[in-house]
Amino acid sequence: MIIPRFPPEPARLIAGWAIQWNEPTLIQGQPRSPFFESIERGAFSEAIAGGRVELWFDHERKRGRIAGQDDGSLVLAEDDRGLWFEATIAHTDEGDEALRLACGAGYRACSVGMRNVQSTWRLEGKTAVRTIHKAGLREISICSRGAYPSARIGAGAHRVAALRSELV
Numbered sequence: 738m739i740i741p742r743f744p745p746e747p748a749r750l751i752a753g754w755a756i757q758w759n760e761p762t763l764i765q766g767q768p769r770s771p772f773f774e775s776i777e778r779g780a781f782s783e784a785i786a787g788g789r790v791e792l793w794f795d796h797e798r799k800r801g802r803i804a805g806q807d808d809g810s811l812v813l814a815e816d817d818r819g820l821w822f823e824a825t826i827a828h829t830d831e832g833d834e835a836l837r838l839a840c841g842a843g844y845r846a847c848s849v850g851m852r853n854v855q856s857t858w859r860l861e862g863k864t865a866v867r868t869i870h871k872a873g874l875r876e877i878s879i880c881s882r883g884a885y886p887s888a889r890i891g892a893g894a895h896r897v898a899a900l901r902s903e904l905v
Contacts, residue, residue, distance in 0.1 A: 749826040751792070751803075751839050753890035755847050755877045756781075757819035761866065762885045772865040776872065781820055781851075784874035785813045792824045793878045794835065796850050801831035803879070811877075819887075820849075822877055839879055839892030847890050848883035850876040 761773040784790060785806075792804040792811050804810040804824035812823045826832040838844035855871035879890055 748893055749828075749832070749836060750823060751826060751835060751879065751890055751892045752821070752823040753847060753888070754819040755822055755849050755888055756885055757887045760819075760885060760887055764867075764884065769865065772867055773861075774867045774869065776869045778815060778817075778819075780869050780872045781813075781815060781874045784851075784872070785815065790874050791876045792822070792835075793850075793876045794831075794838075795880045796848065796876065796878045798876075801829070803827075803831055803835045822847075835879060836892055839890055844879045844881055845889055846880050846883040847888050848878050848880050848885070849874060849888075850878065 756776050758778045759775050761775045763771055764774045765771045788806045790806050790811060790813060791798075791802050793802060794800040803826060806813065810825045810827065814821045826836055835844075851869075852873040852875070853867075853869055854873055856867050856869045859866050859868075883889075
């Protein structure tokens with residue numbers, strides 16, 4: 738169970754899996770692409786321990802930070818399924834916009850801004866596959882479509898409770 742530093746307002750929560758472990762996804766638009774990529778459990782352990790990860794919109798810091806580990810408004814945990822996050826959203830213009838988009842149909846996914854630190858490549862037939870063993874995690878972004886299809890979010894008490902029930 739994840740316990741934030743301060744009690745969250747249930748209606749001002751955004752939570753979900755930023756990544757699910759060992760789930761191959763097609764990566765395009767990068768050097769050596771197209772290729773399939775998956776991330777191993779534990780890949781983000783050091784970044785999480787560093788306490789500097791933030792929650793953004795669409796990988797755009799200029800739109801404003803929505804939450805962050807440094808003040809306890811973003812809590813991250815690596816569970817058996819993937820990288821789980823819970824964000825308590827501040828009463829700011831950016832926070833209000835994040836909740837509006839996440840509660841509506843527009844933003845139900847998330848993506849990660851990461852730097853590959855350690856990975857291995859292999860060929861499966863003619864398809865290149867990269868497995869990330871260790872990565873620097875800068876941010877998690879809420880977005881309309883993430884690179885990993887199973888990375889999804891819920892906003893508000895009922896949707897977050899439904900996602901949490903999948904943890905059991």
